[in-house]
Amino acid sequence: MLDSTLRDGEQGEGISFTVQDKLKITRLLDSLGIHYIEGGWPGSNPKTDEYFKLAKKEKLKHAKLVAFSSTCRAGRAAKDDSHLQNLLAAGTPAVTVFGKTWDLHVSAALKISLADNLKIIDDTIRFLKQHKKEVLFDAEHFFDAYQSNPEYALSVLLTAQDAGADRLVLCDTNGGTLPDKVQAIVSHVRAGIKTPLGIHTHNDAETAVASTLAAVAAGATQVQGTLNGYGERCGNANLCAIIPSLQLKMNYKILPPQKLAGLTALARRVAEIANLPPPSQAAYVGHSAFAHKAGVHVSAIQKNSATYEHVNPGLVGNKQRVLISELSGVSNLLYKAKTMRIDLAKDDPQTRQLVQKIKTLESAGYHFEEGEASLELLLQRTLGKHKPLFELISFHVTNEKFAEKELNVEATVKIKVRGKEIHTVADGNGPVSALGRALRKALTADYPRIKNIALSDYKVRVLDGRHGTEAKVRVIIESRDDCRTWGTVGVSTDVIEASWLALVDSIEYGLLK
């Protein structure tokens, strides 16, 4: 299994990872048990080089890092090619090189002879093998190539095999080959080639997953894809759909069951890193994947869940969901309150009021799933069990910009703590950072433990962008101290006020616990 989220995935429209994002995803892929992680094309931009420098230092348990490049350029020896120098400089145990396989490409894009293209491939792979690399050879456009000129396509594979490639990856680069053709072609190739085969497909006909499964059935032993199917154009084959089908429907042992049960969480975490909405309709891992409407389906699944579920959702870490009625709202809340050690009785009118309040806030944009600490504070406030740390008198934030000068940002906070009025001011690199600093300054003397609380994530989501800058925003803050992490949420049309609400909850929760 090779994951290309960091290479082919990043070629998807709207996707741009920071180096830190790439490292986070690397750790997640490794902990899932992915065998190869294709990290990028070294030398193509500074971010990729920085990534490989840092990724090498990660202690990966399962995965090998793979750097990606083209074969060496025409008219140049492999040893003198800067692409390949960069590839070696990445210092990964394995490398992928892609080579032209389709006669059209050799003549129309490279503009060299078919024989010269074979020489380039041979030279490139031999050079990399001399440097003791595990070499994966991507036969680009293999399926178009095979349909256009099968002898030449096979001669490319044989050349790569003879040069010592460890694996030949058949790529459906344009993503247009339908699964039955993929299966037939892989079978033919399998018969004439000894080197293990890989399959790499794209989703341009919405059949990438099916083509990958068909290729495995025909003898490919490595699947390549990306998380959530991210990738250029219509995306790559989606590993989040391929892995469960291989394991649960085709009986391949790919991951230990407890790892497979982490797949849903992983898919959503990566969507969050990519700052894309989690794929709600996605097979297996989508929020809606096991969501049933009231009526015929719900009554049937309560008798036997196999009646409308193709697999047990727990196997991939997903959950059955049923349309929320007020009753299920109450049981949800009781369940949550119990985990927070808050007493709530089912028949208490306060409980029903709380459910109503939560529904109102959620429909106004709150999202307590990611802001459970705010939910806990809301319950305690409503039940009169919360003692606020301070009382706000006022805050004031100014942003000043003079042409050609740096922005000047300043915030003041006036609060009452234990009867005393405290007034502080701070600057910052933005309005929310200045406000946060002023608040911390005001609380430090009375609550020195505030120093242990750090913000570990800050997210802003515009809730209805159609209203432009008048739209409501939701701020989610993740905080941590020495032993815990907690999430808080604030909503307002004003990003500063929304951040203030989430900040206050973050600090109150951290200091009160």
Added chain:
Amino acid sequence: MLDSTLRDGEQGEGISFTVQDKLKITRLLDSLGIHYIEGGWPGSNPKTDEYFKLAKKEKLKHAKLVAFSSTCRAGRAAKDDSHLQNLLAAGTPAVTVFGKTWDLHVSAALKISLADNLKIIDDTIRFLKQHKKEVLFDAEHFFDAYQSNPEYALSVLLTAQDAGADRLVLCDTNGGTLPDKVQAIVSHVRAGIKTPLGIHTHNDAETAVASTLAAVAAGATQVQGTLNGYGERCGNANLCAIIPSLQLKMNYKILPPQKLAGLTALARRVAEIANLPPPSQAAYVGHSAFAHKAGVHVSAIQKNSATYEHVNPGLVGNKQRVLISELSGVSNLLYKAKTMRIDLAKDDPQTRQLVQKIKTLESAGYHFEEGEASLELLLQRTLGKHKPLFELISFHVTNEKFAEKELNVEATVKIKVRGKEIHTVADGNGPVSALGRALRKALTADYPRIKNIALSDYKVRVLDGRHGTEAKVRVIIESRDDCRTWGTVGVSTDVIEASWLALVDSIEYGLLK
């Protein structure tokens, strides 16, 4: 071809059509050339009944309306069943009835004997045929049924055939059957059944499209699906992917070429009616479906677009696009500059500098893919071809909050326009809205056309949340006037400054064009 967007599609999470929406979609489906439109389950809610009442009056050129229901209920004669009365009352030329086919369902959900289920099916279909309806029989869960008890599954089909059903539709209701099994089972059925077959699949393993194509290859002659794959859980088989593959890759004549060329517009129009974002990564019809980002790809498609495009995008009414990002090279920029009518020569040192500048900005957090207008302004500014509309002297934004009172937000802007100094102030429901209003106020006298520019989307992304509120943010603004839409981008640690940058670009682009 049967479209079930209005029936199964509406069961998708987050989808709810008004009667007018349903009528609009009906007209669009008819004009595309769809043969059957499944409109809903009469009697299940007032909206559906109203729909059929109005839809009957539409002058449809191609499509037959189809009403949907279950077989009659156990222990009741078909003629006395209210479901079937409602079905007839809808007054459509064709009807779909679904019947249990899986022995598990008959015993676990219906709790009747296998023989009684056959009687129900027989009675229902004979009754509907007496009323001169064209009857489509949906064999629910057919593939699970066949794997559990093939004799019984076939006896259900034979019962429906003998009762006079016009078509037997094999449904993969749980969506978990992989395409090779679908193909094998359809082939077996085809051999023993004379009635024409249909195929209806769901996307729970991300293989619905492939399963549908496999069933057609095995002899099914009607495909069922929904537009954009809308539907319960992971959705239904996506007609927007199935139709082009059948026609362009499997040589079925389904639609006249000029109708097929309307598919992309239709898919986006329906997404708009459903109030969902248009499916950008969708096969064939997605905004990204023919969007090229990697430098290698762009240089090749300029020589021959077949090198990285599986079909000509024009055949489905889509377009080739080139994206600019840190992954791109000189060829992407040249392509873009050309579409912007900006002269750039490949060998000009300025061109290389621009590529470098773009890469630096992208690695600092800019994302020009979504901010193409900012890119165009950047090129013009760098090439000295840009005349700014105004000169900033200063801006000033304050956010003031007193306990128990509403937040007070105010922004002032001082700019020089055509030599005059203009100083304005505005309030707003947040700092960015106040700033935007003050800027518009300052520009209105000199540029009255600013009134035509509206913001249609506003997005904020925190780029590295680990730095908490100190993190950099990227703001993307989408704007529109009477005839166009354009995107601009700004990056800063200060959300107000980032928004300012994107706002200024939005207005400059809108007014200069």
